[in-house]
Amino acid sequence: MALNESDREWLLRAAELAARGWGRVHPNPMVGCILTRDGNLVGEGWHEEYGGPHAEVNAIRSAGDAARGATAYVSLEPCSHHGKTPPCSEVLLEAGVTRVVFGAADPGQETGGGGELLAQAGVEVVGPGPDVGTFQDVDPVFFYTSRYARPYLALKLAVSLDGRIAARPGERTLLTGDEANREVHRLRSGFDAVMVGGETARVDDPVLTVRHGWDPRVPPTRIVLDPSAALSPDAALFGTESDAPVLIFATEAARSERVDALREVGAQVEIVPQAEPSPHADPAPRPEPTPKGDTAVKEDPGPKVKGGANLETVLERCWGLGLRSVFCEGGGRLATALSREGLARRFYLFQAPVTLGSQGVPAFPGGDATPEGLGWSSRGEPVRFGPDLLLTYDRKI
Ligand SMILES: [Zn+2]
Structure with missing residues (x-):
């Protein structure tokens, strides 16, 4: 199923949230996540600190029980990797999220594939977005250095x-x-x-x-x-x-x-x-x-190279x-x-x-x-x- 106009707007808001991680999360990617139900915002979060919870986890925490049956908008494909924290694709499943829309695919060898994992578990997955560059642009350092x-x-x-x-x-x-x-x-x-x-x-x-x-x-x-x-x-x-x-x-x-x-x-x-x-x-x-x-003493720069x-x-x-x-x-x-x-x-x-x-x-x-x-x-x-x-x-x- 394609991305509709309201999906796109929510995704752009998730991308704005992602940018709040600037200076605090690299070399991890900056990621933002929004949860909605019936078109209303019920939770939001971003990756705030390297080694800390991912955006999806923070969004689910802020939504509480409202996460059940919600749509998750994530600027980057949810991860599938057991790293410092459990993979977000599993966390989204456990929280009862029924639809996941993401902006850019995760280019990581280990971390990628979360979208497929969610789809296999019966979640409706939409992504990457058609204008994927917009979402890669949330964190150009991450995408450039992954290539x-x-x-x-x-x-x-x-x-x-x-x-x-x-x-x-x-x-x-x-x-x-x-x-x-x-x-x-x-x-x-x-x-x-x-x-x-x-x-x-x-x-x-x-x-x-x-x-x-x-x-x-x-x-x-x-x-x-x-x-x-x-x-x-x-x-x-x-x-x-x-x-x-x-x-x-x-x-x-x-x-x-x-x-x-x-x-x-x-x-x-x-x-x-x-x-x-x-x-x-x-x-x-x-x-x-x-x-x-001008009395400032200039240091001798040595021989010109x-x-x-x-x-x-x-x-x-x-x-x-x-x-x-x-x-x-x-x-x-x-x-x-x-x-x-x-x-x-x-x-x-x-x-x-x-x-x-x-x-x-x-x-x-x-x-x-x-x-x-x-x-x-x-x-x-x-x-x-x-x-x-x-x-x-x-x-x-
Ligand atoms: Zn994650």
Whole structure:
């Protein structure tokens, strides 16, 4: 039996509930479940915590006796696997649910097949939905990593109206307001790692932890791509009380004493090959001379390394270290390279209502590249955060 219009609406509500698990359940999937009887809501739940009850169990608990004879709407096919908790397909049967409608099929080798199991037991099962992408999109990291042995990589950049990320090379420029910044921290909380390029790490000296009140179950690992291991051991990354690990990717060209210095302050340093010179490679922006009166002592970055780290190897190494999702926050050259090499799946572009002018650093160096020109397709209308806009782009999985 096909999905009717009201089935679809309930399923979309289940998908909204699923999203509440952001930052708390991965690498498990985020799942939401709604129970209805005679078209009325009688229970709802979502997977709230890794290792805790699944969405279906929480929904059944909230419904009590009303679960008997109910229809269950689940954003993902109920599991059939005896893991930390009994399989949801059995729980639904025991509760007396008579109809199950699910959005996306469970891609797991062990966990999948719950729909079939329920159907064999006499439950009417409808799913996966015709627009399965909508329900996979509830948790793109889960679906991507169940298909590919590579981290799901998302990019984030904040740009001015004229597409610039900083007022001048080497100058830290805060573009977005509190609401957008809070959203960035929320996004961070759902990833296994937060990554920046070495230049961004030196100019912005970020801490890269999750703040603004968000509470990830596992604090994301903080990654810096630093080919020549030029990062200062005094960088803010190392000065925090945070227990989020720091992981640095340097290349064979980095001086060993610099690598040692970073290890001494607690970083894990991985050595990866240098990138092959790419036809798209852009010359590094020439740093502006230090303005007069600026007394800040700049750390000697050591010898300039040609070419950055091999990005594909970086991601393979991340996967090997158990990092299934990476949130890359710039800079522009790294974001552009990851886009051009087809390694990034999603792009969060925050646009601030300011203009930085021709002295500014372009978000996409190398001519007049745009997100679309780099292969991104828009996911729909921009979302407003205070004065700023968030435009989101995807690549087809
Ligand atoms: Zn389950």
